[in-house]
Amino acid sequence: MAKLTDRELVDRAREGDAQAFGQLVRRHQQRIHRLAMHLLRDRAEAEDVMQETFIRAYRALARFDGRSEPYTWFYRIAINLSLNTLRSRKSRRTTTESDDARLDAIINEKQTLADAPDDAARNQLYEALSQGIDELSDTLRTTLVLVCIDGRSHEEAAAMLGAPEGTIAWRVHEARRKLKEYMIKRGFDPEEMG
Amino acid sequence: MMSEGKTPPRDLDAVLAAWPTAERTALEWDDSAEHVLSLIGSGDLTGLAKVAGRVSDEDLLRPPLPTAPDEVQSSAPIEAKIEGTGMTTTSRERDRAGFKDLARLANMTPPPSSASSVRSAEISASTGEKDENKEWEENSGVINLAAIATSEAEAQEARTKAPAVAGSMSQATKRSAGNEPKPIAEAREAKREEKKKGSPWVAIGGVVAAAAVAAGVFFGMQHTDRAASPATVALAPQTPANPVAAAQNVAAAAATASPTPPVEHGVDPSSLPPASTVAVAVHAAAVAVPPKPGPVTTAPTQDPALVAAIPTATAVPSATASLQAQMQQAAGVTSSPTPTAATANPDEGLPAPGSVPIKPSQGAIQGSLGAALPSARGCLGPDDPISHATITFKSDGSVQSVGVTGGAAGKPAEGCIRAALSKARVAPFAQPTFTATATVRPN
Numbered sequence: 001m002a003k004l005t006d007r008e009l010v011d012r013a014r015e016g017d018a019q020a021f022g023q024l025v026r027r028h029q030q031r032i033h034r035l036a037m038h039l040l041r042d043r044a045e046a047e048d049v050m051q052e053t054f055i056r057a058y059r060a061l062a063r064f065d066g067r068s069e070p071y072t073w074f075y076r077i078a079i080n081l082s083l084n085t086l087r088s089r090k091s092r093r094t095t096t097e098s099d100d101a102r103l104d105a106i107i108n109e110k111q112t113l114a115d116a117p118d119d120a121a122r123n124q125l126y127e128a129l130s131q132g133i134d135e136l137s138d139t140l141r142t143t144l145v146l147v148c149i150d151g152r153s154h155e156e157a158a159a160m161l162g163a164p165e166g167t168i169a170w171r172v173h174e175a176r177r178k179l180k181e182y183m184i185k186r187g188f189d190p191e192e193m194g
Numbered sequence: 195m196m197s198e199g200k201t202p203p204r205d206l207d208a209v210l211a212a213w214p215t216a217e218r219t220a221l222e223w224d225d226s227a228e229h230v231l232s233l234i235g236s237g238d239l240t241g242l243a244k245v246a247g248r249v250s251d252e253d254l255l256r257p258p259l260p261t262a263p264d265e266v267q268s269s270a271p272i273e274a275k276i277e278g279t280g281m282t283t284t285s286r287e288r289d290r291a292g293f294k295d296l297a298r299l300a301n302m303t304p305p306p307s308s309a310s311s312v313r314s315a316e317i318s319a320s321t322g323e324k325d326e327n328k329e330w331e332e333n334s335g336v337i338n339l340a341a342i343a344t345s346e347a348e349a350q351e352a353r354t355k356a357p358a359v360a361g362s363m364s365q366a367t368k369r370s371a372g373n374e375p376k377p378i379a380e381a382r383e384a385k386r387e388e389k390k391k392g393s394p395w396v397a398i399g400g401v402v403a404a405a406a407v408a409a410g411v412f413f414g415m416q417h418t419d420r421a422a423s424p425a426t427v428a429l430a431p432q433t434p435a436n437p438v439a440a441a442q443n444v445a446a447a448a449a450t451a452s453p454t455p456p457v458e459h460g461v462d463p464s465s466l467p468p469a470s471t472v473a474v475a476v477h478a479a480a481v482a483v484p485p486k487p488g489p490v491t492t493a494p495t496q497d498p499a500l501v502a503a504i505p506t507a508t509a510v511p512s513a514t515a516s517l518q519a520q521m522q523q524a525a526g527v528t529s530s531p532t533p534t535a536a537t538a539n540p541d542e543g544l545p546a547p548g549s550v551p552i553k554p555s556q557g558a559i560q561g562s563l564g565a566a567l568p569s570a571r572g573c574l575g576p577d578d579p580i581s582h583a584t585i586t587f588k589s590d591g592s593v594q595s596v597g598v599t600g601g602a603a604g605k606p607a608e609g610c611i612r613a614a615l616s617k618a619r620v621a622p623f624a625q626p627t628f629t630a631t632a633t634v635r636p637n
Contacts, residue, residue, distance in 0.1 A: 003575075006637075018231060025227040027576045031635070034215050047226075054230045060251045071637065079258040084249055102213070125209065139259045148210040151633045153564035162257015167265055169557060176206065176556065183206075 006070040014061050021061075025054045028071050031150065032078045038102055038145045039082040041134070049085060053078040068159050075146075075160040083138055102130050125188070132182035136175055143168060144175035207556065211633040212582070554587065554620040559630045566618040567632060573610035574602060574636040581607070581634045583615055586627050591620045594627060602634065 004012070004023070012020035032053055036046035056077055057064075064073055103126060133141055146157045147168065154172070158165045218226075554562075563585065574581065579601030588594040596612040611634055620628075 018235060021234070022227055022231045025230050026223065029223060029227055029230075030215075030218075038213075050226070051230050051233065055233055056251065056254055058234050060255060063251070063255060069637075073255075076256075076258060077254050080249070080254045080256065083258060126213070129209065139262070139265075142259055144210075147560070148207055149213050151211060151567065151635050153567055154561065155564065156568075160258075162260040163265075164261060167261045169561070170265065172560065173557060180206065 007066065010061065010064060010066075010070050013058070014064075021054075021058055024070060024074075028074050029054070031071075032074055035075065035145065035150060036078055036082050038133075038149060039079070039142060040085060041102055041130075045085055045089075049078055049081045052081055056081075072156065072159045076162075079142060079160065083142070086138065103127060128183060128186045128188065129179070132179045132186070135182055136178060140171055140175040140178070143171040144179070147172050148176070205631070207560075208631045211631065550622055550624050552624045553628045554591070554623050558620045559628075562618040562620045563615070563630060563632050566615050567634065568637075569617075570611045570614035570632075570634045571637045573607045573614060574634060575607075576636050578602065578607065578636050580636075581611065583611060583632045583634055584629060585615050585618060585632060586629045587618075587620055587623075589623055589626055591622045593618055598634075600634075 004020070006024060006027070009020045009024045013024065029050055033046055033050040036049040036053075037043070040046050040049065053074055057074055060077075064070065103123070133144065136144065143157060143161065146152045146160060147154065152160070154165045154168045157168045161168065163171075570583070581598055581600035581602035584597040584599075586594045586596075593616045596615045598608045598611050602608045602611055615632070
């Protein structure tokens with residue numbers, strides 16, 4: 001089943017080929033997990049969202065109209081699930097800094113490198129960025145994560161979020177502006193922050 | 195550069211794009227996928243409620259974050275403030291108002307210049323009338339030529355019909371009270387005149403007008419020099435005043451916009467249109483469209499700049515013509531391609547002097563790379579690792595070089611990514627090169 005396109009895999013999965021859908025899961029689970037991690041800042045919840053994204057997508061395969069790429073569809077489900085989780089979480093608990101799953105990789109990398117001062121600064125930078133991103137609204141944060149962290153184009157983000165590209169561009173601009181302001185408050189020079 | 199001795203961070207976008215991901219082994223990911231498949235295969239989906247609760251499939255497939263109403267409104271000023279343009283919404287509105295007034299004026303019959311004394315009499319009737327809108331209009335920087343022309347015309351009508359009417363507001367003024375200014379009190383007029391005399395805006399306006407005229411003369415000379423421009427060559431003999439002369443007349447008119455009091459006859463120099471409008475008038479003169487006989491007679495209009503501008507604008511005095519068409523007429527632009535437009539084409543690719551930004555805006559970079567990235571992603575297989583690309587743009591906006599690091603480096607995909615990203619292009623900028631980074635992930 002090598003090198004089949006996503007659409008072909010979806011077609012096969014619709015015909016009952018579970019392995020075809022498994023191939024789709026393997027292709028996209030890392031990015032869906034990463035997205036959920038950035039939106040939820042919680043490892044367990046991100047794992048749950050990732051799994052549920054694919055399960056719900058499988059259940060709704062018949063509704064996939066093929067007008068967009070399957071991954072766009074996965075992203076949309078994952079974002080909806082994440083936002084729903086965030087809404088239900090707000091009344092339950094708050095995230096602490098030490099619990100931030102987004103910094104896992106940075107902390108792990110830090111332990112493997114020799115240059116401790118640089119690592120500390122890098123850790124500070126990403127900590128500040130994480131907190132700055134947390135200050136953003138769900139809309140701005142989600143758009144920023146999609147475009148600036150996940151590397152999706154405005155067109156792709158527009159398809160995923162259901163907003164025009166111009167709105168996506170404005171959201172990215174606004175998110176970057178607010179993030180810059182936050183970083184300035186934290187002592188980072190805006191000239192170097194883009 | 196970070197303060198307090200922190201290590202300098204890279205560009206914000208680069209930092210965000212390079213956000214490290216917690217790596218898992220392929221085996222772990224495989225287990226995760228198998229777990230999902232086993233849940234699907236078992237059909238036991240009761241555990242789903244822990245995340246999504248009672249969210250229906252329809253809700254999950256809906257656009258998560260569509261445009262909110264406030265985003266539509268708030269996006270406009272942001273877009274108007276795109277870096278480098280220096281164009282604000284307010285200034286656009288002013289320009290719009292200026293063009294609108296010019297177009298409106300172009301459709302009016304110019305009043306005789308002797309109406310000013312009657313206007314004074316009429317104005318004296320409405321003493322003490324306070325109008326906030328008029329106050330704003332006077333202070334907004336938008337000189338409403340249409341309003342002045344209208345009030346003068348109405349004043350003349352009032353004088354010819356019944357001089358005694360000077361004691362009351364004219365009917366014509368009442369009819370046009372919806373969007374045309376009413377006569378104001380004499381005291382107010384005197385105050386305004388005094389303000390104009392002493393106001394620094396007059397001097398600033400004069401300087402701006404002079405600059406616009408200089409630019410107009412420059413472009414006019416360029417048009418004249420272009421022997422290949424059939425419009426200028428063909429129409430020049432029919433033009434009552436050549437473009438340079440017209441521009442000089444405008445310059446002369448602008449020069450009178452100094453604190454010296456306005457002449458009694460002719461158009462008040464202080465009522466000249468804003469700089470942009472003057473530039474349009476100069477441009478119209480430079481295009482040198484001959485005046486056509488029609489309902490508009492230029493004799494009463496003493497100002498040479500308006501003489502140059504109005505006939506051009508009123509060449510087709512259709513009451514049903516759209517505002518846009520009137521504005522185009524006023525600006526001397528025709529919708530069909532003309533030889534004049536053809537001669538302007540070679541300049542279209544070149545940025546206007548002073549408009550080149552020092553470096554490309556983030557939006558331009560993102561837009562440019564965003565368009566090129568999908569094809570770059572296509573160079574990677576689904577399981578290929580992430581690669582990073584460093585794109586160096588030349589000052590003309592094209593890509594000078596593309597460096598690829600990461601998974602694709604040294605592989606055939608590197609060349610593919612280079613080729614894909616080399617197609618990116620941004621608007622020209624001032625500094626020699628500009629480097630941007632992009633993360634290329636497989637689709």
